[in-house]
Amino acid sequence: MLAGMPTSTVAVLGAGPRGVGWLERFVENVRAGDLGRGAVARGIRLILVDPYQPGPGRLWRYDQSPLLKLNSLAADVTMFTDASCTVEGPIAPGPSLAEWAEQVRSGRLEVVIEDAAVRAELEALGPASFPTRRLQSFYLDWFHQRTLAKLPKGVEVEWRQTTAVSVADDGDRQLVALADGETVAADVVLYALGHNGSALAGEHELLGAFAHEHRACYLAPAFTADADLSALPAGADVIVRGMGLAAIDLVVLLTEGRGGAFEATEGGVRYVPSGREPRLHLGSRRGVPYHSKVTSNLVAPRAAPRFFTRNIAAALGARGGVDFAVEVWPLIAKEGLHGYYHELFLGHPERVRLPWSEFLERFAVLDPWSDELRTLAASALVDPADALDLAVFDRPLAGLEFGDASALQRYLIEYIADDVHRRTAAEHSATLGFFTALLFAFFDLGGSGIEVPPWFKAFFSYVASGPPVHRLEELVALAEAGVVRFLGAELEVRADAAAGKFRASSPSVPGDLVSRYLVDAWLPEDSAHASENPALRDAVRVRADGASVAALLAVHPDDSRVIGPDGEPHSARFAIGPFTSAPNVGAFARPLTDAMSFRENDRVARAVLRLLDELTVRQSLPA
């Protein structure tokens, strides 16, 4: 260590997958030696602040229901950089979750798992399994321990098991106030606060007040794993708004989690109720659940992007001022259809009547939503049901009216079963062609600087972030058992003061469902200024009175420095993760996809090392 010079300190606020992923990049960059030599010579102390164990953090902690799962395949989860990664720092490969499980099984990695259920899961885990969040907690913990085992000389890591409350400038130092009453003085602060709840506002606040006044029950958007569901009694009719992942988690916790069981039958699966479940009435704008993950394989090689490529995305991003709906979405839609029909024509020639080259030539000039495309598809396909009509795919219930609730129930059971079939059966691998094309378009979008509107993110989640297939099979079984019922599309919920209850209605069916119980099943919206997280509220404070209008913490696109109230990047504060203005790119990634989160972690790790080197030079000069 440099005699007489104090150690450099970096405070990392939040040590979930993003915080520890950044740490791994930091350590690997120090080990590479091109940056940070001066700082390492004087010593670097990294202080991880998190009330939850570093690695899994809050979201992936072991202590949660064993029924909750990832919506990613085990093969699609890695924390490690690989040959695809365009990072400036070193590439340091390691196992994906599926490979890690295999290495633990074979004894090549020593990981102690005492929980018999998790151990059994690990024994059976394959690349196409959907892991439990509990198993993921072991992978993330192992990943973090591995980073700690690689710490070079001169770098120390310490965990403070508490919450960060605020950060203040003090000359060259950052003073981080902790909930345990202590203060950490740091040279650099990295915010990695992850997903946050926010105070009830707007409609949620009104619904909460209504429920309180009428002794009804309203559960506002929440992280389902943390929600108290005990207020929903057995047999109660519960209106559930939202049919995405939070709704699926809710259904799992209120059915299997209440002692019900799924039994395999010849044709699929049957639900055996425990009698402790409420009756769950599900509806949303679309009125259908998210599409499940695709489990078939591409037969033809992946279609090379043609209508929305990385270069096209970059050119649009560089131009700026892009109208997403008019200039970008039609290209992405076309690319998705291109991926679909490429796989259908080349992977399954028995399902089509035209050569691919002829179809492609005609397809290339058509609008993706046009009647001409519908006519072309109808003439080119053996089974008209193989046509991918984007409007119908997006809003399958639009314009449909059912005579009564049981007709809607039957229709949806068939719709979901058909969707599951199309996403799993080998002959329908075109759905994977569509998914893959959209996924890569989404990646290219992320790196382009094009502003992505919330409605497109929601559409992408509907296509790509759906539940594991078996969850939809279970939903069908629950619907057949009458535990789950469907409310229809364009769901409207009103607080009916005369009845003192909630009233749900949909143009899909006549009649209202009236109930004392309402659950809004989606994640809390990003709202930094109304966040329940004190450090995040503090970070976006822009006026002396503490008020702010920011929904997200603004960061600079180059190095993720926090943009201050003066519009300038703060010299010593950085932020990564879903609460920032950078594209939300998750924390772990599919292998071989040049993951944006790894690139951002690497950029920020290197920016922090550069800053520490500068500070070392500055502080070693005579005053």
Ligand SMILES: Cc1cc2nc3c(=O)[nH]c(=O)nc-3n(C[C@H](O)[C@H](O)[C@H](O)COP(=O)(O)OP(=O)(O)OC[C@H]3O[C@@H](n4cnc5c(N)ncnc54)[C@H](O)[C@@H]3O)c2cc1C
């Ligand atoms: C319910 C849910 C399910 C998801 N499922 C998947 C999935 O299946 N597959 C997938 O790829 N992605 C999934 N994601 C995406 C998710 O973004 C990433 O998986 C990942 O958890 C993000 O990592 P993070 O570290 O940024 O945030 P988080 O995982 O939220 O971690 C943030 C950490 O910061 C800590 N923290 C927050 N505030 C403070 C403070 N003031 N002081 C100290 N510590 C603090 C928290 O305790 C927490 O440990 C899911 C997200 C959610 C919300």
